[in-house]
Amino acid sequence: MKIEITNLHFTYPTGLEALKGISLTIESGEQVAIVGQNGAGKTTLVRHFNGLLQPASGSVLIGDWDTKKTSVAKLASRVGYVFQNPDEQLFSRDVLTEVAFGPRNLGYSKEKIDELVKRALSLTELSNQTETNPYDLSPTWRKMVALASIIAMDTPIVIFDEPTTGQDAVNVARIANVIAELRKEGKTVITITHDIDFCAENFERVIALFKGQVLLDGSAREVLGQEEVLAQTYVDPPQLTRLGKRLGLKETVRNQEEFLKALES
């Protein structure tokens, strides 16, 4: 499902102009990371995709639906959004009810709901926690419940707002695995992140925002190699990209494999 954003402007009631003319096309099945300084407009932008925010001017199309003319409830069948803070999202008494809430609201058949819930729980390694109250889980696992409850909705577009914040290495790997599975299924995955190494290792396309505008947009290799431009929006290139640059490697490297290969040759 294609996302088409045309000359999008948005101003908060306080007068803060958060988005200043953004135009972007995200094709079906793309894996996109959005990076940039705190307050650059990352969360404000993605909250336009599921209609939580409405453009002051310009437009956002999700497939053939204009978000200005479509309810948030209807958009929820196309765009799933995992909040930055799981505590803003979770409300059910147990994990199973929480995860089943979304697909149930989308009106799927009972068989389909069962299947989607089972799969989401297994992907997030929560299958043995179905009866637990989400608030009895540690923040790490609450985050996984938040992920599961969106994945279970089986939307063609899934948005993660800073999924790796406060997560340890094991859980970051778990989240990377979830994203890889969604990619295999052909879903569009859009992730806001400050974890630039995670970004380099899991996303093909990177968009850098700066003060409400698009600063850079391209393949991860193109974007993450531009150290000086990224610095404008307070982003450092990934560790191994910086190392490659310092060593004078010709190619921009993104991960361990590319780095060691470039060093050998």
Add this chain to the structure above:
Amino acid sequence: MAFVNLQNVTYQYPLTKTPALQNINLQINEGEFVAIVGPNGAGKSTLCYALAGFVPHFFKGEISGTIEVADKESSKSTLDEWVLNVGLAFQNPFNQISGAKYTVFEEIAFGLENIGVPREEMKSRVEDAMALTGIRDLADRSPYSLSGGQQQRVALTSILVMQPRLLVLDEPTSQMDPIGTREVFGTIRKMAEDGMTVVLVEHKMEWIAQFADRVVALKDGSVLLEGKPNEVLTSTLLAENGFGISRYTSTAREGKKQGLWKKENLPVTLDEAVEGFKHNA
């Protein structure tokens, strides 16, 4: 005696079956900058709460052993005495912001109001603290209108303004942009050099190696390793126990197998990695 002194501290939250901290012994000198690392569930936040007096005064539960800061013992003090020496910035800034204030400026002044600091002094301390963390432009905004990273800066500032002798920070930069993170680390380092004692929970190994004096690695509520940042952060024990490690460390470890890294010690920071790899490039 050490400025911070934990002796055989074991603690269990109410209604839980296993202790969150088990027999922790930890001594920290005044002005020292100590980083705590560990997987989720290792007890890092609980240790922060214990240093800040929330464990056991607020959370209740069962505690044994002694916690001393600045020659005062936690179990013999009240929380309102304790906050004069120790400040804690929460992992989640949403949980820290008072909800009682309309602007960032007032939010940062909240702690000072509570301990009765005179008005003029309060204003200048708030101004200075905001300048230190680079948030003067947020002064008139509502704390709830801010992005996650901005909120985190406000939370940090509202602790720094109290000028605690022991500053405890639970992942203070988790929602901050990368260069902002580096700046905040620099600020904290400066505070330590000026004599503030700092305990910091963090997953970003590169910056720990660059800024901290010592690293304590926690696992399942106990101290697994303790020592100089480079020694602890390159230990194979960390990788085997689910700790995050710097890409420089993991890549050099792999490079060593292929003969591309010839030094004995592995790197944690960019400079160390450049130094060891430069002969190949």
